[in-house]
Amino acid sequence: MTTEKSGIRERRRHRGDDRVTIEDVARQAQVAPITVSRALNTPEKVSARLRERIERAVNGLGYVPNLIAGGLASAGTRMVPVVVPSLSILTFIEVIHGIQQTLEAAGYQVLLGSTDFDLDREAALIDSVLGYSPSGVIMTGLRHRDSAVERLKAWQRPVVEIMELGDACIDMNVGVDNTEAGACMARHLLARGYRRIAFLGAGMTRDYRARQRYEGHCQVLAAAGVESELLFHREEPSSYEVGRRIFLEALAARPDLEALHFANDNLAAGAILEANRRGIRIPDQIAMGGYLGLSLGEHLTPRLTTVAVPRFEMGVEAAKLLMARLEGRMPPSPRIDIGFELTVREST
Structure with missing residues (x-):
């Protein structure tokens, strides 16, 4: 450990908190605190050379600007940001519900943020919400910009990543093995005797979990x-509309298809509704399977075969992990495989 970092840690110990201050950054970058403030708030007024030096100090120390005052900032708020790719996709609604219900029962408030599957936007959002000194953060996936990962690790408060399962988590992780979930549906379709099988997806350039x-x-x-x-x-x-269109494009390109594996139940629902309009019999003429286990699948004709993920339970478990750490308890495992279940219905 460098002498400078040791000195910063000692000053933080005497302050009685774990925050890196703007003065710490100024010392590390060998500039005045006002220069650091100017570089962060009006970067166009600072030379590129100084901005780069200050940015190195900010990232190296894990500095997060305090956006709330005094003792409240050092103590932290009872607020937990939940960062998801979209607030309009049904995939995340039940997860959020599980998180919110569990945290609010314990006296915490949930702050929702949407990234639109944009990792740069996610990194900027993380920088913003940490400034409000939240109790912890729940965020989606295991892939983030390096700057966001470094900031969260240096922050030293609970972080839970959801929706995806993996070893390389920032702190704690509750999710599902997406590769195995895709393999599960493929094995089912093969076991049913189908051989000409296509995968149908939407937004897969950004949605790497679908990939x-x-x-x-x-x-x-x-x-x-x-x-x-x-x-x-x-x-x-x-x-639903995108599912309808992809279904028609697949049939036009490959009339010999026997089964369709959809990236999610919304797409599959759009395809089933269009097939019914056109008198295409499912599964006699073509079989269809989805992913998520949305309740709408039970109300389609025919009912949709899907790989069901316990999304509400995922949210509950993520909130429980975070609260355990906030209460000073070490959870039995920082990594929870929430699992999935193949739900076979009439569409295959």
């Missing part, structure tokens, strides 16, 4: 010796 399910799908089909990389997708966000 992981496609990878699992491809691995299973390739191992079975059948055509494995039949993919039809659009870059628009997932919706």
Whole structure:
């Protein structure tokens, strides 16, 4: 540890908190505190050379500007930001509900933030919310900008990453193995006797978890010796309408298809509704499977076969992990595989 960092840690100890201050950054960058403030608030007024030096100090020390006053900032608020890719996609609604219900029962307030699947926007959002001294953060996925990861690790408060399962988490993790979930549906379709199977997705350039399910799908089909990389997708966000259009495009391109594996239940629902309008019999003429286990799947005709993920329970478990750490308890495991279940219905 450098002498400078040791000195900063000692000053923080005497202050009785764990915050890095603007004065600490100024000492590290060897500039005046007002210069640091100017670089952060009006960077155009500071030379590129100084901005770079100050940015190195900010990132190296994990500095987060305090946006609330005095003792409240050092003590932290009873607020927990929950950062998700979208507030309009049903995938995240039940997860948020589980988080909110659990945290509010314990006296915490949830602050929602949406990134639109943009990692740069996520990093900026993290910088912003940490300034309000929240109790902890719950965020989506395991892939983030390096700056966001470094900031959260230096922050030293509880962080829970959800929706995806993996070893390389910032702090704690509750999620599902997306590759295995995609493989599960592919194995089911093969077991039903289908061989010409396509994967249909939306927004997969940014939604890498959907790509992981496609990878699992491809691995299973390739191992079975059948055509494995039949993919039809659009870059628009997932919706019933997008599902309808991709379904028609797949049929036009490959009339011989026997089964369709959709990236989620919304897309599958749009396809089933369009098939019914056109008199296409499911599964006699073409089978369809989805992902998530949305309740709408039970009300379609035919009812939708899907890989169901316990989203509400995922939110509850994420909130419990965070609260355990806030209460000074070490959870039995910082990493929870929430699992999934193949729900077989009439569509396959």
